[in-house]
Amino acid sequence: MEHDPLSSTDSKIDNAELALLDRYWRAANYLSVGQIYLLDNPLLREPLQPQHIKPRLLGHWGTTPGLNFIYAHLNRIIRARALDIIYVCGPGHGGPGIVANTYLEGTYSEVYPDISEDIDGMRKLFRQFSFPGGIPSHVAPETPGSIHEGGELGYALVHAYGAAFDNPDLIVACVVGDGEAETGPLAASWQSNKFLNPARDGAVLPILHLNGYKIANPTVLGRDSDEDLRHLFLGYGYEPYFVEGSDPTEMHRTMATTFDTVFDRIRTIQQEARSGKGQSGMPRWPMIVMRSPKGWTGPKEVDGLKVEGFWRSHQVPVSNCRGDDGHRRILEDWMRSYRPDELFDASGRLQPELRALTATGNKRMSASPHANGGLLRKELVVPSIRDYEVKMISRGEPEVQATAVLGNYLRDTLKLNDATANFRIFGPDETASNRLGAVFEVTDRVWMEEIKPYDVGLGSDGRVMEVLSEHLCQGWLEGYLLTGRHGFFSCYEAFIHIVDSMFNQHAKWLKVTRDLEWRKPISSLNYLLTSHVWRQDHNGFSHQDPGFVDHVVNKKADIVRVYFPPDANTLLWVGDHCLRTYDRVNVIVAGKQPEPLWLSMDEAIRHCEAGAGAWEWAGNDDNVLSPDVVMACAGDVPTLETMAAVDLLRELVPDLRIRVVNVVDLMTLQSKEQHPHGFTDEEFDRLFTVDRPVIFAFHGYPYLIHRLTYRRTNHRNIHVRGYIEEGTTTTPFDMTVLNELDRFHLAIEAIERIPGLKDKAAAALDKLRAKLVEHHAYVREYGEDMPEVRDWKWKR
């Protein structure tokens, strides 16, 4: 199973080629060190002086030489086989290395002409790194060829798989650092091979790069024996190959022969799958375990302490090179050990025989259009939402499962884009549970392991990706979008917090790319949050948290959108709209249970386009400027309770003038200056009045509404009810009562907040309070909601 470097294809690799390759590697290492340390004197054509060195040394050396080594060998394979490969760099700290390679390939200077391929360009290349006004220290959106921010660790492999799906001619080389390999998301990502179909998808080549140390500790996998590692990766379903050592010459030979074997193996797997020969089912893909010293080729010791092959080389292996002559000498010796004069010509340009080692044109990993997915993105073909309209019988009728209606739309979207193969649906085992099951009429869940005769909806060609890991769903989708495709992620609302941090990284990526002209827009990341806080009948308190949207709205306004469609037709509009946007994160919150239909499709379109509006048919303020009260709502359950509260109020206090306002697009509440969707103060005041009480029933934590509206004229009169962390396994209506968002509490508060009404409407208040007592007794006696609540319908 293991690779024997002495057998196989050694003969193909001659020493001269490897010697050249080593020189290329030295060039990449040289440029990496230069970026971390130098302000000037980039080719050391004069002795190194304090003023040549950056005042603040920022960056990470430790992982960099290994990354450069792999990059150089991938170039060799690309040239030899004319492959399309992209490089996903898990140890994103190795920014100087990846930037160095993109510069050596010429791409960097094409993208940033100011950083030219000469000594002046090299000076700028060095200076800009981790420098104010320059580029960040990690692999970042600014780095050509990257789809993977080197920020938070854990997502390299899942991004790699996302990129490979539906890209049959692409190979994604993915370097996983041994630090990153300790994270949960990465540990789960290895299982992605169960979801990759060699016939229609590309390949992922994971390279586990063990340099043995994190910031200040050995790594778990770095200290594992080869035997344990072999077991582990066999257990994950891979065929592991080992490349281990510290002697560059031997390592070059081993890596070259291993790459030859491994890429042969990938080709064979794909050919067998695509020709229908060979075994069906999941192949055993190769992966590589590469052990090399941390800070390889850097200073062995500094101040008597071990540096190379140890965690002290993690960031800047020798510090204070401005002030400390001895340290500066170590730096200079180190940089000169790469013999820059052999690598670059008089003008500072890479020697032609080394440049010849890189790939050319779009075959360069740094210039692959797959890594700038917007270049390849095709518009999603979507059907007309009118074809899915739920016809209204009367206001509130019929009751429909909004997500089931959206499921029909998604089914047909899958069909329309089937030939293009650029749309997938993701979810943690919840597509059917979330009532999107219609999609299974036209596709399956992807499944590469055994399929039993009684299984339903499984297939190797499925376009629905389900795994019980929100991390994998999110990461696959990100990789898929970043390479120019489209996707849709449905998730239990509470558990989307599992990927809070991944959302952060993706939103930050989008924010930066928006300022990079050369990065083309990619499709938005669309979440449907369902099985939400108000309908956790099977589960309870642990499954109740509507706070993801709080988290989302902290990101740049340009990037985020949050929608609360109150019914099926509005959900259709919102879903369709989101799928057609780009460079955003759209969050849609909608329930999966039968709920009243409030708007015809024409009305839904008008309402959603406005983002929020008064429902004149529900209120009775006859467009008077100042109603007695505004009953506002956002979210399907709050809308239902608000409508029922309005019904009660109109019955109990008939002369009350009520305006009903529904908010679909949460961002309308913010001011125009804060968010492009924000209402002007005039628009807001027209809707919410300047002085009347507003009873706002909100799907999530009530504070979010305050946060969004605190600058509005009438903010002092906005009284928000939402989820206040009360809940258990109980009935749907009892959940609203526990959190005081139910129709009775809403009606009571309206009466209490309207100046002077409390005493006049004392009988109504008594009646409403009695209803709460009645509910409490009923639900505990019968285990279901009172018939008058269950069967309530809007009749006006």
Next chain:
Amino acid sequence: MEHDPLSSTDSKIDNAELALLDRYWRAANYLSVGQIYLLDNPLLREPLQPQHIKPRLLGHWGTTPGLNFIYAHLNRIIRARALDIIYVCGPGHGGPGIVANTYLEGTYSEVYPDISEDIDGMRKLFRQFSFPGGIPSHVAPETPGSIHEGGELGYALVHAYGAAFDNPDLIVACVVGDGEAETGPLAASWQSNKFLNPARDGAVLPILHLNGYKIANPTVLGRDSDEDLRHLFLGYGYEPYFVEGSDPTEMHRTMATTFDTVFDRIRTIQQEARSGKGQSGMPRWPMIVMRSPKGWTGPKEVDGLKVEGFWRSHQVPVSNCRGDDGHRRILEDWMRSYRPDELFDASGRLQPELRALTATGNKRMSASPHANGGLLRKELVVPSIRDYEVKMISRGEPEVQATAVLGNYLRDTLKLNDATANFRIFGPDETASNRLGAVFEVTDRVWMEEIKPYDVGLGSDGRVMEVLSEHLCQGWLEGYLLTGRHGFFSCYEAFIHIVDSMFNQHAKWLKVTRDLEWRKPISSLNYLLTSHVWRQDHNGFSHQDPGFVDHVVNKKADIVRVYFPPDANTLLWVGDHCLRTYDRVNVIVAGKQPEPLWLSMDEAIRHCEAGAGAWEWAGNDDNVLSPDVVMACAGDVPTLETMAAVDLLRELVPDLRIRVVNVVDLMTLQSKEQHPHGFTDEEFDRLFTVDRPVIFAFHGYPYLIHRLTYRRTNHRNIHVRGYIEEGTTTTPFDMTVLNELDRFHLAIEAIERIPGLKDKAAAALDKLRAKLVEHHAYVREYGEDMPEVRDWKWKR
């Protein structure tokens, strides 16, 4: 390596014992089904009628019989060997099963006397399950013997390890479902064996329960071959044993013999480690792979569709048993198949020969004090913070690394509690990076894999737990706290979002336990968030997110506290305070870089006890009721910038009357009604005035301050500056400028917000704006901050 059930200790297990055990299992299964379905007629002593059945059928059957099976066999082992075992139930959906067992053991009736051990108690037991006013459907805080909420999946194994640390006599049996096993956190948790020391810690016995299906899909591990699974768990460092089948008789025998072998193995490992015999280093702990059908012993088919052994048995395998006579018959036949009359006596009590199979007293897993950790909790012994005071030379002097000072305090806390062995420090490879390195003077990082001669600070007895997984740190700490110990978690601020969702689950657990008299208080979960947004010099934008506190404050006010100590002495107070609290989540945000010392220890104590207060020595309003402006701040960097702004203002506009307010305890900003630490409106108004402009420099996203203060009298005049998602790898001061939180922006805004001052102070404004231009040019030219910024000191 694998277990052969035909060898070993079969002879010890007689058929009669196994037959009894099977009866006990049937009793547990019977009670589980009863909870899901029945309102009445608990022992089926009359034919099942519609009104006996709950109107809403909520709960999860699929995993339950397997959980009951394991429970029964663990009871056998406990009795035979007098072991202390707790049961961590990963498939927490199996709530009815765990509740059933705690009832069979008698614990449930001891804790909840109303649920007595007779037919009336059984009726209540059934009725309360997933019923309004009753108990939730999952294993929950309400379940005796549980330390693990059956909510979000992924944390069972990490909780189990947390419980086992420093509990040498405890064995934690941990059932991991094959759904859960797909999650990232669980996949990483297997590596916890690298951190468990058999000499001083207890043991964890992982039981991977493969029932093959999730909600609507097969599971990845469930479809893996035994060979792959064996590789996988060997690769993780375990010795896997397989228990597989569906025939109860055979399965009982296999499980009993396997348990005998496995518990022998655990004893041997511990004896060898504790006697100093045997190999040092990491032992190969046993683990069990148990394959049994989903919904085992339930209906085989319903309406012609496969149910047992398939995902259709996940929740309620046969629905609508009230309305559908055929379904009701299936249910009745199913329940009668357990032959309840053989299990319970006439009064409804478990037959004595079956009761004799359970453990007794505190040996019952449901009555283990370890699972109600507050019972065992000893107060942490802490030194006096005065011993660590940083002596003030003058205001702002010296500059100290606050976290380093706290490190000294933590070091001595470790020493003081060394004998009790009940305090650990957790962090993702960042304890030293976060400047808490002093702790390594007295302890090591736990490390059970090989230790090389040049390694530093590693040892099998260490009390610092580092792994590059925030999930593992958080989960270990939770398990450790829930079993009655103390801990401290330091983390990069941005990446604590990785555990947003785990925080949610823990905060919800605490909220529920607060209402359960029998659950005793546990120590608080303490976070130190450092390497924060304002000092990401090595990293940049991807590492900048101060929003964890936004997430935290959505939870119940009783549970959460958020502190922003501005200097070393205040951090000492806060750290010490948090370590002495219980049943809370405390979040401390403090930087690790050298920063000015503002308060003596006496002052720090007074200031922190108040939570927020005016710094009279910094302002010049002489306690006049209304200064011209309030310069408020929360967070170390914002405090520094505010002080510098005040300095500038006092120089440029000398007749300005300025009040400086610093907020340590963020919760003081909320109203008293919302949070116990909240200031009354009077207190708040006294500090922040009722009508003067407040320029509030905040560490995090500015909206949080608005959200907390929107009901305050002077809210309209509170102008908050904070992190607005602008950043990259740059200088510390440039970060504040990019987000307009720097001294110049603060001073400018103060002048602009004070009515009438703008024109009078035009020269000052010009000067301040010029400084921003100067900064911009300087930092881009020299790559460091202007000397006047770098060297600024408070001189007043």
